[in-house]
Amino acid sequence: MTYRIHPALIVFASIVFFFLLAPLVIIIGSALSDTTYLTFPPRGLTLRWFENIFEMSAFRRTAVTSFQLAFAGTALSLLVGIPAAYALNRYRIELPSWLSTVYVLPILVPEIVFGFSLMKSVTVGLDTPIFLTLLIGHALLVLPYSVRVVSASLASFDFSIEEAAISLGSPPLKTFFTIVLPNIRAGVIAAFILAFITSLNDVSVSLFLTGPGISTLPIQILAHMEQFFDPTIASVSVLLMLVTVAVMAIVEATLGLTFLTK
Amino acid sequence: MTVSLDIESITAHYGHTEVLKDLSLSVKAGELVSLLGSSGCGKTTTLRLVAGFLPPTKGRIKLGDKDITRLPAHTRNIGLVFQNYALFPHLSVLENVAFGLKQRGVGSGDRKKRASEMLDRVGLSPYAERLPAALSGGQKQRVALARALVIEPPLLMFDEPLSNLDAKLRIDMRVEIRKLQRANGTTSLYVTHDQEEAFSISDRVAIMNAGKIMQLDHPEVLYQRPANAFVARFVGFENLVPMKVSERDGDRVTAEVEGGGSMALSQDSLGPIPDEFVLAARADGLSVRRSGEGLPVTLGLRTYLGRAYQYQCQSTAGNLVANGPLSEPMDQGGSAVLAPHFEQCCILPVEA
Numbered sequence: 001m002t003y004r005i006h007p008a009l010i011v012f013a014s015i016v017f018f019f020l021l022a023p024l025v026i027i028i029g030s031a032l033s034d035t036t037y038l039t040f041p042p043r044g045l046t047l048r049w050f051e052n053i054f055e056m057s058a059f060r061r062t063a064v065t066s067f068q069l070a071f072a073g074t075a076l077s078l079l080v081g082i083p084a085a086y087a088l089n090r091y092r093i094e095l096p097s098w099l100s101t102v103y104v105l106p107i108l109v110p111e112i113v114f115g116f117s118l119m120k121s122v123t124v125g126l127d128t129p130i131f132l133t134l135l136i137g138h139a140l141l142v143l144p145y146s147v148r149v150v151s152a153s154l155a156s157f158d159f160s161i162e163e164a165a166i167s168l169g170s171p172p173l174k175t176f177f178t179i180v181l182p183n184i185r186a187g188v189i190a191a192f193i194l195a196f197i198t199s200l201n202d203v204s205v206s207l208f209l210t211g212p213g214i215s216t217l218p219i220q221i222l223a224h225m226e227q228f229f230d231p232t233i234a235s236v237s238v239l240l241m242l243v244t245v246a247v248m249a250i251v252e253a254t255l256g257l258t259f260l261t262k
Numbered sequence: 263m264t265v266s267l268d269i270e271s272i273t274a275h276y277g278h279t280e281v282l283k284d285l286s287l288s289v290k291a292g293e294l295v296s297l298l299g300s301s302g303c304g305k306t307t308t309l310r311l312v313a314g315f316l317p318p319t320k321g322r323i324k325l326g327d328k329d330i331t332r333l334p335a336h337t338r339n340i341g342l343v344f345q346n347y348a349l350f351p352h353l354s355v356l357e358n359v360a361f362g363l364k365q366r367g368v369g370s371g372d373r374k375k376r377a378s379e380m381l382d383r384v385g386l387s388p389y390a391e392r393l394p395a396a397l398s399g400g401q402k403q404r405v406a407l408a409r410a411l412v413i414e415p416p417l418l419m420f421d422e423p424l425s426n427l428d429a430k431l432r433i434d435m436r437v438e439i440r441k442l443q444r445a446n447g448t449t450s451l452y453v454t455h456d457q458e459e460a461f462s463i464s465d466r467v468a469i470m471n472a473g474k475i476m477q478l479d480h481p482e483v484l485y486q487r488p489a490n491a492f493v494a495r496f497v498g499f500e501n502l503v504p505m506k507v508s509e510r511d512g513d514r515v516t517a518e519v520e521g522g523g524s525m526a527l528s529q530d531s532l533g534p535i536p537d538e539f540v541l542a543a544r545a546d547g548l549s550v551r552r553s554g555e556g557l558p559v560t561l562g563l564r565t566y567l568g569r570a571y572q573y574q575c576q577s578t579a580g581n582l583v584a585n586g587p588l589s590e591p592m593d594q595g596g597s598a599v600l601a602p603h604f605e606q607c608c609i610l611p612v613e614a
Contacts, residue, residue: 094277163315164348164406166336168413169365175336182352 024241031234038229049235059236062220065131069216070199073138074146077195080139081146082188086180088147089154103147106140114141115208123209130211137209141202142195149194153187193247200240264291264447265326265416267312272321274307281307282473284321294443294450295478296460299470305453307473309419312451314338325417336365341410341448345422347402349394355405356381356390362413380412381405383442400431404438411442418443418450424459436463457497461485469493487608491540494610499542500583503557504612507537517541521578523557531604540610545572547606550586556599559584561592575600 026040034044053059081103088100106114115137123133157180165175181188206216215223217236225233267289274282282304289295297305310316312323314335323331330338349358360377368376381387384404394402403423410418423439424432440463443450454460460467461481468478469492477484477493488494491502505525509516513530517539529535550561550573559582562574570585573592577600584600592598 158346158348160344160346160348161350163313163335164342164344164409165350165361166315167313167338167340167342168362168409169336169339170361171334171336179350183350 027234027237027241030231031238033231033234036230038231038234049231050239052230052232053236053239056232058215058220058224059217059232062215062217065134065214066200066217069131069134069138070196072135073199074142074192074195076135076139077143077146078150078188078192081143081191082150085147085150085154086176088151089157090159100147100151104144107144111141111202111204115205118205119208123211130209130214134206134209134214134216137205138199138202141205142198145194145198146191149191150184150187153184153190157183189251193251196247197244200243264449266291266293266324267417267449267451268322268324269308269312270322270324272308272311272323273319274304274311274316275319276307280473282311282318285473285475287468287475287478289449289451291449292447293465294440294452294463296452296454296464296467297470298454298457298460298467300455303470304473305455305470306421308470309421309451309453312417313340313342313419339413339415339417341413341415341418343403343406343410343418343420343423345425347394347399347406347426349402349405349409351394354391354393355386355397358394358405359409359412362409366413377408377412380408383411384408384438399427400435403427403435407439407442411446411448414446416449418448420450420452420454422454423452424454424456432459439463469496488542488610491542491610491613494542494608499544499547499608501541501543501545501548502610503541503543503579503582505539505541507535507539519557519577519579523578525557525600525602526555527602528604532607532609535609536611538612540612541602541607542610543602543607545583545585546570547603548582548584548600549603550575550584550592550598551601552590552592552598554599554601556601557582558597558599561594561596561598564591564594573598 029040029042030038031049032045032047033039033042034046034048035042084103088095088103118133118137118140122128122136123130128136161183162175162180165179166172170178201218202216203218203222206219210216210219217240221233221236267287269285269287271284271286272282273280273284285304285308287295287308297308299305307316311318312330314330314333318331321331322329325338325340350361353361356374356377359380360373363373363376378387378390381390384407386401386404386408389397389401389405394405397405406423420439424435427435436459452460452464461484464481466478467481467484468475469484470476471492476496477489479489484493485497488497488499494502503519505517505519507515508518508524513528515527515529515535516524517527517535518524525541527535527541550559550571557577557579559575559577562576562581565572567585570588571591572583572585575582575584575598582600586592586598
């Protein structure tokens with residue numbers, strides 16, 4: 001049986017796909033342009049803007065910081081988020097219902113406000129080193145993803161499985177690692193990826209927390225764009241896209257992408 | 263190793279709600295005792311207390327001579343079979359069965375051998391390498407059973423193990439559970455809401471209501487001689503008629519129903535009858551006759567049961583249900599008398 005597709009739907013879908021894909025094409029095109037300003041379609045083809053990134057130490061330094069932050073911040077958020085998600089699901093009946101909302105506050109509060117309040121309270125208030133403040137900020141920023149995504153996994157986990165393991169002689173903590181964790185693995189990996197990408201791309205929170213000598217890549221891109229409007233920005237963006245594509249490719253190869261939508 | 267389980271005046275709370283009140287229960291070594299009752303009666307709570315998943319507010323639980331009341335769950339050495347199987351989804355069938363042995367430090371070779379033997383006993387050897395998701399409900403429950411049995415626990419506990427299976431399989435499985443339990447002589451506590459299942463599988467059954475055991479006895483006794491109105495209703499005594507003795511003549515006793523009407527009863531077959539009592543009878547225990555000695559009633563709706571006709575009857579003691587012979591269908595609105603079959607009735611104390 002074949003369905004007749006309404007022409008308006010085809011038009012509508014085409015427009016949606018155009019707007020989704022056009023920016024990517026424009027960025028890739030601009031990155032290759034042999035001009036000193038951003039332009040599309042590119043005039044001439046060159047890779048010198050990519051070379052330029054690696055020649056500019058600011059990009060290198062901030063990229064390293066960004067990746068360090070994304071890894072450590074995500075790890076920290078999972079370290080807090082997995083036990084929180086576990087408790088929220090395991091003791092759902094005993095715990096007050098508002099508690100799960102607390103963990104998503106960082107995405108409910110406007111990021112600008114969140115960043116500003118972190119600056120006021122942590123950077124100024126406690127006088128912590130910049131990297132540490134950034135780390136706390138990023139961990140908190142991505143905590144909602146860790147808690148929510150791992151929670152979604154745990155919601156379909158049958159806790160009597162855990163009790164079965166305990167009754168067979170496995171201590172509770174060991175049971176968590178050998179029985180619970182393997183069964184929510186997909187959720188943990190999905191949480192990691194979402195949190196990692198969110199942290200890597202964050203501007204608003206980082207904007208308030210970066211300081212002398214330490215900055216993140218998105219902030220550096222912003223700063224660079226204010227001074228030079230050249231295709232370097234586009235080529236950095238292309239590289240960031242490649243990182244995302246690479247992560248997705250690894251996921252696809254090891255787990256299959258469908259688990260992200262589960 | 264067979265040991266007894268002794269639950270000594272246990273009280274338990276969920277939050278501020280008292281779910282068990284001063285409950286005591288003894289399961290003798292090698293015996294299978296069922297906890298039977300509707301949801302919320304405290305049967306699963308009792309099982310969770312023994313398993314160590316819920317701390318009691320008061321009381322003591324002993325397994326053999328050992329007080330296990332405060333032992334952590336993973337050190338209690340109790341085999342558990344769950345309603346939803348609770349197999350480890352990421353482990354193969356064989357690994358599932360071997361899990362308990364692994365926790366006990368049994369070496370890999372020996373572990374495999376013993377788990378395989380146990381799988382063989384439940385007839386699932388060909389499925390050893392599969393994941394649980396590839397099994398049917400009945401097969402999953404067999405794996406769960408093998409997993410609980412392989413650690414040779416002194417106590418086995420079942421939490422509604424057959425509720426998720428279809429009717430035919432349920433009967434096969436309960437026979438299988440009983441056979442394995444008998445063969446191993448493992449002391450067992452079995453939780454179910456299914457009366458037939460409890461009665462067919464158990465040495466003794468505890469009928470529970472609102473956190474208390476209403477009666478604990480052999481299935482035959484519960485079925486024929488319930489001790490109180492709750493148990494009587496539970497095992498299907500539809501008619502509970504409050505009566506007063508008006509005349510005693512040796513073993514023969516004449517008792518009156520409030521509002522008029524009387525019945526002749528025999529202490530010989532019913533046991534001693536107090537001055538005030540409740541007569542409990544199933545529909546089968548009261549027979550509908552056109553005339554003669556008995557409690558006068560007005561007949562209501564008649565339904566056909568195959569072996570008899572069943573009548574809704576109006577009496578001075580309220581609505582009663584009784585059966586009449588197929589040979590003699592009677593019409594709605596007619597008057598008749600109900601005569602008790604003594605061997606199918608019982609005398610209950612009046613409850614406040």
